Amino acid sequence: xxxxxxxxxxxxYQRRDGTLVPAVAGASLDVDAGEIVGLVGExxxxxxxxxxxxxxxxxxxxxTVTFDGRPVHVLxxxxxxxxxxxxxLVFQNPYESINPRRTxxxxxxxxxxxxxxxxxxxxxxRVDELLRRVGLPLNLARRFPHQLSGGQxxxxxxxxxxxADPAMIVLDEPLSALDSSVQAQxxxxxxxLARDLHxxxxxxxxxxxxxxxxxxxxxxxxxxxxVETAPTAGLWRKPMHPYTxxxxxxxxxxxxxxxxxxxxxxxxxxxxxxxxxxxxxxRCPHVMERCLxxxxxxxxxxxxxxxxxxxxxxxxxARPADDLRRVSR
Amino acid sequence: MTPLLSVRDLHVxxxxxxxxxxxxxxxxxxxxxxxxxxLAGESGSGKTITALALLGLLPAGARxxxxxxxxxxxxxxxxxxxxxxTRGREIAMVFQDPTSSLHPMLTIERQLTEHLxxxxxxxxxxxxxxxxALLTEVRMPDPEAAMRGYPHQFSGGxxxxxxxxxxxACEPRLLIADEPTTALDVTVQAGIxxxxxxxxxxxxxxxxxxxxxxxxLSALADSITVMYAGRVAESGxxxxxxxxxxxxxxxxxxxxxxxxxxxxxxxIPIAGDPASPESRPSGxxxxxxxxxxxxxxxxxxxxxxxxxxxxxxxxxxxxxxxxVAR
Amino acid sequence: xxxxxxxxxxxxxxxxxxPGAWRxxxxxVGLVVVAAWLLVALLAPWLAPHDPLAQGSNLxxxxxxxxxxxTDELGRDVFSRVLWGARISIPLAMLLVVLAFLIGGTxxxxxxxxxxxxxxxxxxxADFVFAVPTxxxxxxxxxxxxxxxxxxxxxxxxVSWPGHARVVRGLVRTIMQSEYVAVGRxxxxxxxxxxxxxxxxxxxxxxxxxxxxxxxxxxLLLSALSFLGLGARPPDPEWGSMVSTGxxxxxxxxxxxxxxxxxxxxxxxxxxxxxxxxxxxDPKTIIKARGA
Numbered sequence: 001x002x003x004x005x006x007x008x009x010x011x012x013y014q015r016r017d018g019t020l021v022p023a024v025a026g027a028s029l030d031v032d033a034g035e036i037v038g039l040v041g042e043x044x045x046x047x048x049x050x051x052x053x054x055x056x057x058x059x060x061x062x063x064t065v066t067f068d069g070r071p072v073h074v075l076x077x078x079x080x081x082x083x084x085x086x087x088x089l090v091f092q093n094p095y096e097s098i099n100p101r102r103t104x105x106x107x108x109x110x111x112x113x114x115x116x117x118x119x120x121x122x123x124x125x126r127v128d129e130l131l132r133r134v135g136l137p138l139n140l141a142r143r144f145p146h147q148l149s150g151g152q153x154x155x156x157x158x159x160x161x162x163x164a165d166p167a168m169i170v171l172d173e174p175l176s177a178l179d180s181s182v183q184a185q186x187x188x189x190x191x192x193l194a195r196d197l198h199x200x201x202x203x204x205x206x207x208x209x210x211x212x213x214x215x216x217x218x219x220x221x222x223x224x225x226x227v228e229t230a231p232t233a234g235l236w237r238k239p240m241h242p243y244t245x246x247x248x249x250x251x252x253x254x255x256x257x258x259x260x261x262x263x264x265x266x267x268x269x270x271x272x273x274x275x276x277x278x279x280x281x282x283r284c285p286h287v288m289e290r291c292l293x294x295x296x297x298x299x300x301x302x303x304x305x306x307x308x309x310x311x312x313x314x315x316x317x318a319r320p321a322d323d324l325r326r327v328s329r
Numbered sequence: 330m331t332p333l334l335s336v337r338d339l340h341v342x343x344x345x346x347x348x349x350x351x352x353x354x355x356x357x358x359x360x361x362x363x364x365x366x367x368l369a370g371e372s373g374s375g376k377t378i379t380a381l382a383l384l385g386l387l388p389a390g391a392r393x394x395x396x397x398x399x400x401x402x403x404x405x406x407x408x409x410x411x412x413x414x415t416r417g418r419e420i421a422m423v424f425q426d427p428t429s430s431l432h433p434m435l436t437i438e439r440q441l442t443e444h445l446x447x448x449x450x451x452x453x454x455x456x457x458x459x460x461x462a463l464l465t466e467v468r469m470p471d472p473e474a475a476m477r478g479y480p481h482q483f484s485g486g487x488x489x490x491x492x493x494x495x496x497x498a499c500e501p502r503l504l505i506a507d508e509p510t511t512a513l514d515v516t517v518q519a520g521i522x523x524x525x526x527x528x529x530x531x532x533x534x535x536x537x538x539x540x541x542x543x544x545x546l547s548a549l550a551d552s553i554t555v556m557y558a559g560r561v562a563e564s565g566x567x568x569x570x571x572x573x574x575x576x577x578x579x580x581x582x583x584x585x586x587x588x589x590x591x592x593x594x595x596x597i598p599i600a601g602d603p604a605s606p607e608s609r610p611s612g613x614x615x616x617x618x619x620x621x622x623x624x625x626x627x628x629x630x631x632x633x634x635x636x637x638x639x640x641x642x643x644x645x646x647x648x649x650x651x652x653v654a655r
Numbered sequence: 656x657x658x659x660x661x662x663x664x665x666x667x668x669x670x671x672x673x674p675g676a677w678r679x680x681x682x683x684v685g686l687v688v689v690a691a692w693l694l695v696a697l698l699a700p701w702l703a704p705h706d707p708l709a710q711g712s713n714l715x716x717x718x719x720x721x722x723x724x725x726t727d728e729l730g731r732d733v734f735s736r737v738l739w740g741a742r743i744s745i746p747l748a749m750l751l752v753v754l755a756f757l758i759g760g761t762x763x764x765x766x767x768x769x770x771x772x773x774x775x776x777x778x779x780x781a782d783f784v785f786a787v788p789t790x791x792x793x794x795x796x797x798x799x800x801x802x803x804x805x806x807x808x809x810x811x812x813x814v815s816w817p818g819h820a821r822v823v824r825g826l827v828r829t830i831m832q833s834e835y836v837a838v839g840r841x842x843x844x845x846x847x848x849x850x851x852x853x854x855x856x857x858x859x860x861x862x863x864x865x866x867x868x869x870x871x872x873x874x875l876l877l878s879a880l881s882f883l884g885l886g887a888r889p890p891d892p893e894w895g896s897m898v899s900t901g902x903x904x905x906x907x908x909x910x911x912x913x914x915x916x917x918x919x920x921x922x923x924x925x926x927x928x929x930x931x932x933x934x935x936x937d938p939k940t941i942i943k944a945r946g947a
Contacts, residue, residue: 042514043485057837079845089841097834101856107835114843149602150372157838164842179371180541181618184585184598206514209544209587213596250515252522252544254586256571260548263520267484 001069002030003200004054004087004168008063011049021272023049025224026063028298033167034198036190038215038232040208040247042268046224047204051172054202055089056080067168082115088161092173094153098145104156105141111163130159134189151182158189168200175210187214209251212236217304220244223279224271226298230305240307242284278310286311332359333399333502333535334383340394341375341382343606349392352378352606354559357395360503363533365525367550367567369543369582371603375559376539380505383537384422385412399503417448421496425508427488431480437464437491438476441498448499463494467524486517493524500532507539522549543582547571552639555579558604558614561633565640575642575649578615613644621648679934685927692921696741705732707739707892715907725909727900729890733909736892737917743893745921747808748873752866754812755873759819760862766820767827768850778824781817789814790879797885804893807886811876815869822865826858860936864929871925878918894918 011024023046031037041047052058054065056072065072067087073080091097098107108127112118118126128138134155145153154174161169171190175183191214194201205211211218212232219229220243228241239245249262266283269275275282281291291310298308341353353375360366370376381387383397383404397404399419407415416422424430432440441463442456451459457476464472467490480488489509496504506525510518526549528534538550546553547567554564555578563576574580581599601618604610610617616626623646631643695702704723711730718725724733766777784792796810797803827850830836836849844852880886881895889896894914901911 042516055841057841075840077846080841080843082843085841085843087841089838091834091838093834097838099835099839099853099857102852110839110844111842114839114848151602160838160842179603180543181371181582181585181599182602184587184596185600187587187596188598207587208515213587246516250519252515252519252542252548254543254547254571254583254588256547256568258548258567260523260526261515261519263523264516267486267517268514 003033003068004029004031004202005066006030006050006054006063007066009050009053009060009065010062011046011053011058012061013049015272019272022061022224022274023271024053025271025274027221027224027226028063029202029219029226029229031168031200031202033200034194035217036194036201036203036215038211038218039202039204039221040206040211040218041221042206044223044268044271045221046271047221048172050221051089051170051202051204054170055087056084057089079114085111085115085164086167088164088166088169090154090157090161090169090171090174093177094150094157095145095177097157098153098160100145103142103144104148104153108141108156108159108163110160111165115164117165126163130162133162133193134159135185149182150178151185154178154186155189158186158193162193162197166199168202170202170204172204173206174203175205176207183210190214208247220247223268223274225279225308226306227280227309228305228307229298230307234305240301240305240312241280241309242286242311243280246283246285278308332361334360334397334404334537335399336383336395336397338395339379339382339397339405341378341387342392342394343388344390344392350606351609352391352559353382355395356554356556356559356561358554358561358564360535360537361551362502362535363529364552365529365536365538365550367546367553368537368539368556369541369546369553370556371541373558373603373605374556375606376556377507379556380422380507380537380539384416384420384505385409417444418499419501420503420505421499421501423489423492423496423504423506423509425511427485427492428480430492431488431495433480435479436476437478437480440491441476441495444495444498459498460494463497464491466497466528467491467494468520469494484517485513486520489513489521490524493521493528497528497532497534501534503535503537504528505537505539508541509538510545511540511542518545525549543571543586555582558609559606560614560630561641561643562615563640563642563644564633565636565642566638569638569640573649575636575640575647576644577619577621577646577648580649581618581620621646679931681927682931685924685931688920688924689928692741692745692917692924695738696745699738699742703732703735703738705735707731707736708890715904715910717907718909724913725907727897727907727910728904731890733897733913736897737894737913739892740894740897740914740917741921743804743887743891744874744877744918747804747877748870751808751812751815751873751877752869755815755869756819756862756866758812759816759821760823762816763820763823763825764827767824768831768846770828774824777820781820784814784817789876793876793880794883794885797880802885802888804881804887804891807877807880810880811873814876815873818869819862819865822861823858826861827854830854830857860932864932864936867925867929867932871922871929874918874925875922 006027006029008026008028009024010022010026013021013023015021027050039047049058053060056075059074067084070083072084072087105127108130109123112123112126127141131138131140136152136155175186178186187210190201193199203211203215215232217229218232218235219226220241222243228244235244236248239248246264250264252261264283277293278291278296281287284291288310296308296310298306301307301312337357339353339356342349343352356379358366368376368379382393393405438460441460445451445456445459460476461472464475469475469490483491510521513521522545525536529536538546540546550567552565553567553570555562557578562578563570570579574583584597585599587596599618604614612627612629613631616622631645633641633643636642709731711726713726714728714730716722716726722732722734724737727733762777766774792814793810796813797806800806800809830853836853839849839853877886878895881893882899887893887896894917897914898911904910
């Protein structure tokens with residue numbers, strides 16, 4: 001059993017005009033202690049909704065979220081259960097996830113100030129320890145957020161989460177607001193923390209390239225469903241789902257060779273009206289007839305890989321062979 | 330061949346409560362016809378201010394120095410009316426966020442044709458036909474239907490295409506694109522990059538591409554200038570700068586990037602944060618973050634020196650010289 | 656010439672240390688005028704050359720050395736009455752803004768925090784007050800209670816709480832939905848702690864802006880009620896009622912004009928102050944002032 005388990009999670013929003021939007025339409029994911037799992041996909045694929053559902057910031061419409069074997073409750077007006085406080089979230093934008101009018105030291109100390117897990121006289125020492133852990137100078141504790149750089153702020157946001165002694169941190173695009181030279185600092189910090197503190201991490205990102213350097217496993221999400229999960233190295237070497245392939249092909253290479261990345265045709269559809277059958281079929285270069293009508297399930301391929309694509313279904317004897325014939329577009 | 334745009338010793342100062350603040354400090358570059366010129370840099374490098382200076386769109390309280398010659402005229406010395414005409418007809422611009430440059434309450438047709446009628450004096454019918462042709466040009470699916478739409482009905486990628494179509498309306502010779510794909514997904518970004526490349530080739534359009542994303546520049550730019558804290562760190566042909574970076578900052582940026590071709594390589598970050606104009610370090614502004622810094626780097630501002638085949642670099646230490654010698 | 660430069664330098668550097676938003680000329684004017692009127696209100700008994708209520712034999716006397724601003728229809732010294740007027744209008748306006756804030760802020764805070772029917776009830780009540788022209792509603796209230804300064808104050812409180820309620824409700828709602836509150840809640844912070852630690856410090860700024868602007872409004876409204884004979888009653892030296900008296904004696908213009916100037920100056924000053932407070936609290940202005 002994994003530390004964080006998402007099972008067939010659905011998250012539904014209501015638009016202002018009343019239409020229900022299934023942002024997450026049945027996604028399952030496991031994250032173990034000390035493991036970094038990347039969750040990648042385009043804007044609007046539901047990855048942020050899944051992150052919020054994982055920590056109880058938004059309710060799940062169906063399915064279950066369990067942390068350490070116990071269900072995660074939706075955050076209400078009451079204080080969060082102590083058992084759930086070891087599951088933390090770091091937001092994308094450190095300019096919004098830190099209170100501008102409190103010193104960063106006070107905010108790092110929040111976790112133990114709230115749960116009374118530490119006598120007051122040891123707060124200072126613990127804050128210093130956390131700042132050191134995320135690679136910040138100790139004199140920063142008395143500063144206000146606007147006196148810090150973007151990278152420093154994101155480190156503060158991570159230190160805040162670490163103060164709760166988490167077993168699992170969900171990170172929602174923690175790198176994308178940072179300058180490129182600073183991105184690598186924070187990415188390496190995450191790898192160190194997962195290894196040294198044995199913290200599990202669910203790293204949500206639109207940037208496949210950085211996820212590759214950080215995550216042990218990667219899950220690819222498209223329009224509310226997970227289409228492929230695999231160990232990161234294998235996923236890059238041999239992507240099986242056409243969407244994974246498209247994401248990899250679209251990454252520009254900073255090598256000066258001047259080759260243009262490959263564009264994926266079309267746009268991500270409205271999640272309120274997803275395409276029939278395989279949700280990716282209108283944009284898929286390998287679309288077949290059955291993709292239009294049958295929903296592919298996430299099935300195991302080899303040890304640690306799961307793919308939801310009819311291209312990789314084991315040949316079924318009962319089906320006529322021409323079903324697999326390509327449909328030209 | 331004389332370049333289309335020639336910028337020499339561009340300076341920009343911003344007036345602040347504490348006196349003038351130097352944002353851009355002596356930047357020079359050339360942009361040739363049909364070429365993509367890449368301006369790279371992190372936040373605070375002055376790359377966006379450079380673009381705004383060329384467009385005459387600097388905030389109040391900003392002063393410029395140097396020259397920017399395009400077709401025999403200095404863009405920095407133009408009067409407001411002349412500048413407005415130049416901006417519409419010879420230089421087009423595309424920004425990161427199309428939502429702020431498209432009018433939310435007007436149809437795409439209105440925004441496209443208004444521009445055509447005002448700048449080129451076309452009749453309503455002519456303008457309509459031209460607008461459809463422009464939307465086709467930027468590969469807008471179903472241009473006639475798109476004409477009747479409002480900006481909010483389009484995705485980020487499509488809005489960016491519309492913005493480019495508006496920019497192209499008067500057949501400009503130069504397009505200044507500031508982080509045109511930063512807000513887009515990689516899959517959509519690839520499409521916009523291909524569009525820009527095609528426009529350069531087919532229309533002989535020159536493009537100044539400003540971005541922090543070296544991958545994007547690497548894919549599209551013919552030549553690159555890397556800026557740090559308002560000054561040029563390194564410039565030259567893309568293949569040279571990206572493939573054999575000489576300046577420690579350029580090298581650092583490339584090493585910090587995840588590389589799709591080199592699996593399991595550790596990311597080597599640059600320590601510290603980008604310098605801001607308010608607190609620009611003395612001497613070489615990069616010295617506090619530089620692994621190769623010497624005491625002299627803290628004192629003297631390193632001059633930009635030519636190294637080889639059209640490259641220039643501002644680092645007297647030149648720690649990567651050996652690695653380039655072939 | 657050089658001595659001038661030397662003298663000016665420390666002044667200039669002290670000036671530069673003040674945050675940018677506070678160095679605008681209008682801010683300085685606002686601050687100086689408000690401070691001056693507060694001093695006048697405090698020291699009126701000592702500053703005023705005459706008893707503001709003492710009637711003299713010199714009626715309708717034009718401004719002169721003995722009566723700086725002239726005398727009114729009962730021979731009272733207008734200058735002394737204007738000074739004493741500050742003692743009525745300014746403290747009352749401040750008291751009333753505090754009351755309106757206590758009522759409006761509490762209701763708005765509850766509405767923003769609890770949401771649901773509480774929010775509906777409070778905000779519809781506020782809408783109702785907003786829908787009726789302020790002065791009419793205030794007049795109706797005083798008419799129902801009977802004229803008098805105390806009733807006028809009550810009336811103004813009654814018409815001005817919704818402004819505070821709206822602002823506080825909006826702020827509480829936005830901040831409670833902010834990411835930093837979400838982070839705190841995930842760390843185990845109960846909502847009341849989020850209110851104390853995250854919400855209160857972040858609404859202090861906007862609320863002080865509103866308080867400054869509302870003080871100006873309150874002075875204006877109180878004076879208007881007195882002008883209409885619904886507020887202060889003769890012989891109290893209240894500015895509004897003095898203007899009202901002046902209006903009946905056109906030929907002696909000084910009776911009405913000088914209290915009028917007093918009202919205009921203090922109301923303007925509070926507005927300048929409110930605007931500059933707003934600039935000071937607006938993060939964008941702070942960035943601009945820093946020159947980034």
